[in-house]
Amino acid sequence: MKNIFYYESKIGLIKIEESGISVTKLDFVSNNDKENIIEGSKTELLIEIVKQLDEYFDGTRKVFDLPIEPEGTxxxxxxxxxxxxxxxxxxxxxxxxxxxxxxxxxxxxxxxxxxxxxxxxxxxxxxxxxxxxxxxxxxxxxxxxxxxxxxxxxxxxxx
Missing domain, CATH: 1.10.10.10 (Winged helix-like DNA-binding domain superfamily/Winged helix DNA-binding domain)
Incomplete structure (x- = not known):
């Protein structure tokens, strides 16, 4: 099941998608897209993603330790x-x-x-x-x- 969460970061709104097992997408949300926000449930993985992003933006995390599964060639x-x-x-x-x-x-x-x-x-x-x-x-x-x-x-x- 895909879960979506919108994270208000120091650099703007970020849309995070995860499959229950890994991060599948992370993109920036433009102001035009903000009114179309529908959010899924906040899973343990989403909580960990946000924690690590917070640490990155605070300058304390240099390497992410998250399961990722990007779709591509x-x-x-x-x-x-x-x-x-x-x-x-x-x-x-x-x-x-x-x-x-x-x-x-x-x-x-x-x-x-x-x-x-x-x-x-x-x-x-x-x-x-x-x-x-x-x-x-x-x-x-x-x-x-x-x-x-x-x-x-x-x-x-x-x-």
């Missing part, structure tokens, strides 16, 4: 697995991710897989930047991407 899943390996507070380019997954020429395809990431933040697609170091493409918008990267940088400096 084998290529997308390979890219998302590589994204999870990007250390907190660091960034990689699309080309670097392409090399990590063993396909040097796949930078554009990595970008497309990044764009289809169904579990934002936990699969940290915000840590992927352009080859020139610029912030490019993010489902939640570049302003949000910048906020997440700044949050991680501040937390590292505080340690």
């Amino acid at each position: 084998e290529f997308q899943k390979k890219v998302w697995k590589a994204l999870i390996e990007i250390p907190y507070g660091e960034t990689k380019s699309y080309g670097e991710i392409a090399k990590i997954i063993g396909n040097d020429k796949a930078a554009r395809a990595v970008g497309m897989a990044n764009n289809k990431n169904p579990i934002a933040i936990i699969i940290p697609c915000h840590r992927v930047i352009g080859a020139n170091g610029n912030l490019v493409g993010y489902a939640g918008g570049l302003e949000l991407k910048e906020k997440l990267l700044e949050l991680e940088k501040r937390s590292i400096i505080v340690e």
Whole structure:
């Protein structure tokens, strides 16, 4: 059974979906979508997800320890697995991710897989930047991407 929960975070409203076993989706809710909110029951897994997100936003959690089950192609899943390996507070380019997954020429395809990431933040697609170091493409918008990267940088400096 799919459960949906809306979490009011420090960066805005986030929609979390879980299957009873794992996180299946985590997206940002735009102001236009706020009036269509229908919420499921708050399960133990949803409580743990929110706890870990709170810790992330407070700067005390660097790695998520949650079961995830993103739906996508084998290529997308390979890219998302590589994204999870990007250390907190660091960034990689699309080309670097392409090399990590063993396909040097796949930078554009990595970008497309990044764009289809169904579990934002936990699969940290915000840590992927352009080859020139610029912030490019993010489902939640570049302003949000910048906020997440700044949050991680501040937390590292505080340690």
